[in-house]
Amino acid sequence: VALFDGFYVPAPKDRLTRSTMPLSAALLETFHAIVSDNGFITDKGEMAPFLEESRNRFESSADLVLKPKTTQEVAEILSICNDNDIPVVPQGGNTGHCGGAVSDGGVLLNLSRLNKIRHVDPANASLTVEAGCILQDVQKAADEHNLLFPLSLAAEGSCQIGGNLATNAGGIHVLKYGNMRDLTLGLEVCLPDGRIWDGLRLLRKDNTGYDLKHLFIGSEGTLGVITAASLKLFPKPKQKSSAFIACERINDLLDIFDKARACFGEMIYAFEIMPSFAMELVTKHIPDQKSPFAQTYPWYGLIELVSTTEQHPLQEELESFLSLLYDDSFIHNAILAQDMKQANAFLNLRESISAAQKKEGGSIKHDVSVPLSAIPTFMEETTQACQNLVAGCRVCAFGHMGDGNIHFNISRPEQMESYPFLKYWEEFNELVHDMVHKFNGSISAEHGIGKLKMDEMERYLPAVEIDMMRNLKRSLDPNNIMNPNKIIRL
Amino acid sequence: VALFDGFYVPAPKDRLTRSTMPLSAALLETFHAIVSDNGFITDKGEMAPFLEESRNRFESSADLVLKPKTTQEVAEILSICNDNDIPVVPQGGNTGHCGGAVSDGGVLLNLSRLNKIRHVDPANASLTVEAGCILQDVQKAADEHNLLFPLSLAAEGSCQIGGNLATNAGGIHVLKYGNMRDLTLGLEVCLPDGRIWDGLRLLRKDNTGYDLKHLFIGSEGTLGVITAASLKLFPKPKQKSSAFIACERINDLLDIFDKARACFGEMIYAFEIMPSFAMELVTKHIPDQKSPFAQTYPWYGLIELVSTTEQHPLQEELESFLSLLYDDSFIHNAILAQDMKQANAFLNLRESISAAQKKEGGSIKHDVSVPLSAIPTFMEETTQACQNLVAGCRVCAFGHMGDGNIHFNISRPEQMESYPFLKYWEEFNELVHDMVHKFNGSISAEHGIGKLKMDEMERYLPAVEIDMMRNLKRSLDPNNIMNPNKIIRL
Numbered sequence: 001v002a003l004f005d006g007f008y009v010p011a012p013k014d015r016l017t018r019s020t021m022p023l024s025a026a027l028l029e030t031f032h033a034i035v036s037d038n039g040f041i042t043d044k045g046e047m048a049p050f051l052e053e054s055r056n057r058f059e060s061s062a063d064l065v066l067k068p069k070t071t072q073e074v075a076e077i078l079s080i081c082n083d084n085d086i087p088v089v090p091q092g093g094n095t096g097h098c099g100g101a102v103s104d105g106g107v108l109l110n111l112s113r114l115n116k117i118r119h120v121d122p123a124n125a126s127l128t129v130e131a132g133c134i135l136q137d138v139q140k141a142a143d144e145h146n147l148l149f150p151l152s153l154a155a156e157g158s159c160q161i162g163g164n165l166a167t168n169a170g171g172i173h174v175l176k177y178g179n180m181r182d183l184t185l186g187l188e189v190c191l192p193d194g195r196i197w198d199g200l201r202l203l204r205k206d207n208t209g210y211d212l213k214h215l216f217i218g219s220e221g222t223l224g225v226i227t228a229a230s231l232k233l234f235p236k237p238k239q240k241s242s243a244f245i246a247c248e249r250i251n252d253l254l255d256i257f258d259k260a261r262a263c264f265g266e267m268i269y270a271f272e273i274m275p276s277f278a279m280e281l282v283t284k285h286i287p288d289q290k291s292p293f294a295q296t297y298p299w300y301g302l303i304e305l306v307s308t309t310e311q312h313p314l315q316e317e318l319e320s321f322l323s324l325l326y327d328d329s330f331i332h333n334a335i336l337a338q339d340m341k342q343a344n345a346f347l348n349l350r351e352s353i354s355a356a357q358k359k360e361g362g363s364i365k366h367d368v369s370v371p372l373s374a375i376p377t378f379m380e381e382t383t384q385a386c387q388n389l390v391a392g393c394r395v396c397a398f399g400h401m402g403d404g405n406i407h408f409n410i411s412r413p414e415q416m417e418s419y420p421f422l423k424y425w426e427e428f429n430e431l432v433h434d435m436v437h438k439f440n441g442s443i444s445a446e447h448g449i450g451k452l453k454m455d456e457m458e459r460y461l462p463a464v465e466i467d468m469m470r471n472l473k474r475s476l477d478p479n480n481i482m483n484p485n486k487i488i489r490l
Numbered sequence: 491v492a493l494f495d496g497f498y499v500p501a502p503k504d505r506l507t508r509s510t511m512p513l514s515a516a517l518l519e520t521f522h523a524i525v526s527d528n529g530f531i532t533d534k535g536e537m538a539p540f541l542e543e544s545r546n547r548f549e550s551s552a553d554l555v556l557k558p559k560t561t562q563e564v565a566e567i568l569s570i571c572n573d574n575d576i577p578v579v580p581q582g583g584n585t586g587h588c589g590g591a592v593s594d595g596g597v598l599l600n601l602s603r604l605n606k607i608r609h610v611d612p613a614n615a616s617l618t619v620e621a622g623c624i625l626q627d628v629q630k631a632a633d634e635h636n637l638l639f640p641l642s643l644a645a646e647g648s649c650q651i652g653g654n655l656a657t658n659a660g661g662i663h664v665l666k667y668g669n670m671r672d673l674t675l676g677l678e679v680c681l682p683d684g685r686i687w688d689g690l691r692l693l694r695k696d697n698t699g700y701d702l703k704h705l706f707i708g709s710e711g712t713l714g715v716i717t718a719a720s721l722k723l724f725p726k727p728k729q730k731s732s733a734f735i736a737c738e739r740i741n742d743l744l745d746i747f748d749k750a751r752a753c754f755g756e757m758i759y760a761f762e763i764m765p766s767f768a769m770e771l772v773t774k775h776i777p778d779q780k781s782p783f784a785q786t787y788p789w790y791g792l793i794e795l796v797s798t799t800e801q802h803p804l805q806e807e808l809e810s811f812l813s814l815l816y817d818d819s820f821i822h823n824a825i826l827a828q829d830m831k832q833a834n835a836f837l838n839l840r841e842s843i844s845a846a847q848k849k850e851g852g853s854i855k856h857d858v859s860v861p862l863s864a865i866p867t868f869m870e871e872t873t874q875a876c877q878n879l880v881a882g883c884r885v886c887a888f889g890h891m892g893d894g895n896i897h898f899n900i901s902r903p904e905q906m907e908s909y910p911f912l913k914y915w916e917e918f919n920e921l922v923h924d925m926v927h928k929f930n931g932s933i934s935a936e937h938g939i940g941k942l943k944m945d946e947m948e949r950y951l952p953a954v955e956i957d958m959m960r961n962l963k964r965s966l967d968p969n970n971i972m973n974p975n976k977i978i979r980l
Binding site: 124167181182198203206208211212214215217219236258261262265267309312320370400403405440441462474 | 612688692694696701748751754801803806862863930934936977
């Protein structure tokens with residue numbers, strides 16, 4: 001039991017069972033010959049930054065850190081590891097929340113030097129980049145050709161495209177553009193035995209056999225090492241309109257989303273919701289944040305629209321939409337952003353919730369999704385069940401309603417200190433995830449499984465699904481060298 | 491060597507190598523007990539319609555045809571087949587072009603009675619349907635809730651959703667909505683050993699382990715039987731604008747698509763191209779079809795835009811776009827459809843090409859895709875190479891430019907009869923597919939591999955990719971009962 005970052009954390013339950021014999025001098029020399037000095041780290045102090053884990057949830061250790069600079073080097077490393085039964089943990093920007101890049105002996109394979117943008121093809125609206133490219137650099141490369149790479153998330157300045165692929169990253173524009181899987185045209189992968197699969201297609205239509213890229217996307221490095229990817233680019237939106245709305249009930253927000261979808265379709269850039277309590281936390285704890293409204297309301301929503309045409313009367317359409325909502329009593333109030341500054345202020349309110357909640361003391365968090373139609377009942381029943389577990393706990397359930405993705409977070413009761421509340425961590429997890437399961441939802445909407453949720457995944461997924469995953473892992477990585485004990489245990 | 495439907499066809503090269511011992515009376519009775527009279531066919535005459543193959547390319551035979559009515563029945567059938575080493579060929583509407591539903595002894599599993607629409611969830615914009623549902627019925631079920639299921643293709647009145655999934659069907663709206671894979675939220679699958687995997691998720695965000703549905707989509711029934719699917723629905727477009735344009739060069743069409751994408755983004759509903767020769771064939775052979783233009787031009791394009799908002803000045807925007815194209819000399823001429831009738835007439839021109847080409851005598855067809863940026867050079871070099879092979883042959887390369895999907899078809903020279911020309915079938919296949927390969931394209935853009943393209947797939951894909959596919963097939967279907975000798979040979 002440990003407290004970190006305001007959170008209670010149960011001790012890690014599993015360790016790697018493989019032998020922890022140190023690597024022989026001969027093997028070390030072989031690795032050194034592949035990557036040379038700049039890519040070879042065995043000094044404990046120099047290894048330390050690579051062994052940090054963002055939430056201090058897991059201990060990480062490695063025999064050595066290797067930083068290959070080419071796909072060929074990755075392939076040679078894997079071949080040796082496979083022949084010598086050495087575990088390999090691929091690591092990108094190391095920004096994940098579920099311990100997917102934590103190692104326990106063996107080779108920590110850091111991809112940050114494999115970071116070339118190989119090719120941009122504006123006419124095909126695609127680019128090909130290496131796994132170690134930082135997400136923001138990929139966005140910039142697209143922007144230089146007046147195109148958009150739409151993946152966008154909080155860690156974009158440090159996370160790498162290989163990690164985004166390995167975890168099928170989501171972020172704030174999934175509603176319009178899909179998640180990382182939907183943005184991928186092709187992959188280059190080093191298989192566990194050291195063979196290189198060149199699947200860097202640039203095609204929107206290709207039905208030649210099984211679509212293998214989908215096996216590797218979201219597999220968190222357990223089936224091979226993604227070394228490069230071909231990605232889709234999009235035309236850049238030319239205008240944006242934003243509105244902040246206030247409602248009585250979550251059901252109203254669902255109805256409003258339904259109407260917005262019918263009216264605006266794929267022009268919807270974001271549809272976010274937050275309860276009164278979230279607004280209270282943000283305005284209390286975050287400097288310069290204030291509600292756009294003079295009074296408080298039970299629920300708030302943020303609607304963002306974009307259009308690729310300049311002539312489209314987007315602002316006028318959103319204004320009429322809001323008028324109709326008001327006339328039909330779906331909303332108490334609404335403000336249409338008059339400029340980008342105000343639009344950004346609306347978005348900042350929504351994006352400050354996590355930071356604000358941290359300042360309110362102990363909280364227990366869940367990254368879940370349910371079918372949109374189930375959101376109101378799921379919210380109501382789960383909130384009630386949380387109250388039954390710890391009376392006075394304060395639910396802060398907010399997020400990407402358009403994707404059905406709710407961050408169902410629970411703050412301590414006002415009269416309870418953080419630590420006694422956080423002791424309910426596992427009970428709240430089970431309660432919330434049981435509810436998610438009841439409503440056919442997902443216990444990991446966008447963060448993945450890693451080490452953190454292996455047991456829970458096995459608890460909720462059908463046994464036959466777990467069995468298929470195990471079967472796939474065994475057939476693609478028979479020696480179990482690739483990121484062992486992540487996602488699924490053999 | 492045989493002629494069918496105007497096409498020369500090489501004799502089938504492979505047959506199933508498994509024993510052709512007739513099924514025992516006891517096994518037949520076991521199958522009968524599962525599906526009862528209405529689902530059990532052994533009479534040769536009654537089996538005949540199920541053994542037809544759309545292009546008469548392959549002979550098909552079966553010990554019996556089974557038509558299960560529930561997922562449970564499918565599971566029981568597979569379990570028995572697996573235990574007794576009986577091959578199973580799943581069959582939907584039997585409209586495929588590559589022989590994927592052809593059987594060679596064993597059980598032909600026709601899914602047409604498994605055709606319930608299980609559930610429509612308008613607020614979640616999704617529905618759950620069984621594999622035997624006809625595509626048009628799925629479209630109608632969505633329409634009844636004022637939503638759109640966007641998959642649309644020529645066979646929509648008879649093809650089934652299970653076949654659409656098994657082949658990852660494309661069709662005319664891929665550019666805007668993606669192919670079948672992109673429209674799928676979850677699957678229910680019977681595994682070869684008779685276990686049922688309930689993966690009928692309704693979620694847009696779910697990162698719990700490997701995404702197994704993508705293994706089955708596009709696997710043409712070789713890994714299991716898809717029995718039901720949860721599919722995405724979309725808001726219905728409220729207006730549409732169409733224009734028919736005339737250009738000098740294919741390069742101009744590529745530039746115009748690039749500009750249209752930047753201007754209109756996801757409002758582009760279709761972007762189709764056709765050469766002068768295609769227009770000549772359509773107006774010559776198809777009654778009531780005539781060119782919108784008084785004179786002929788080297789290339790034509792069809793642009794369709796849609797919007798979900800009624801207020802958007804779509805027609806005006808398309809008109810200004812065309813004016814700019816004309817001013818900048820990208821087009822010789824353009825006509826903006828003034829009503830739906832004219833818009834449909836434009837689309838009919840494009841959709842009549844296949845029928846018209848058939849009436850011109852022997853032709854050799856290819857369903858290929860290349861990166862958009864490669865289209866002009868690919869077209870030019872391949873056309874020249876075709877001329878070198880058979881002087882005077884007439885290339886009719888048209889299709890979905892927006893997807894990079896070109897139907898590269900070649901008609902006999904005017905002075906050559908069909909039969910002597912069609913003897914070049916395999917040489918043209920190799921020539922065109924070698925060119926596709928050179929430009930990093932796909933030899934099967936939307937029709938799949940089936941029996942037809944197994945050898946060619948093995949010729950062009952990387953060996954490591956073929957090896958992974960074989961590995962997957964072996965691990966998921968160790969007894970090789972599922973649609974054996976399709977996609978990949980073991």
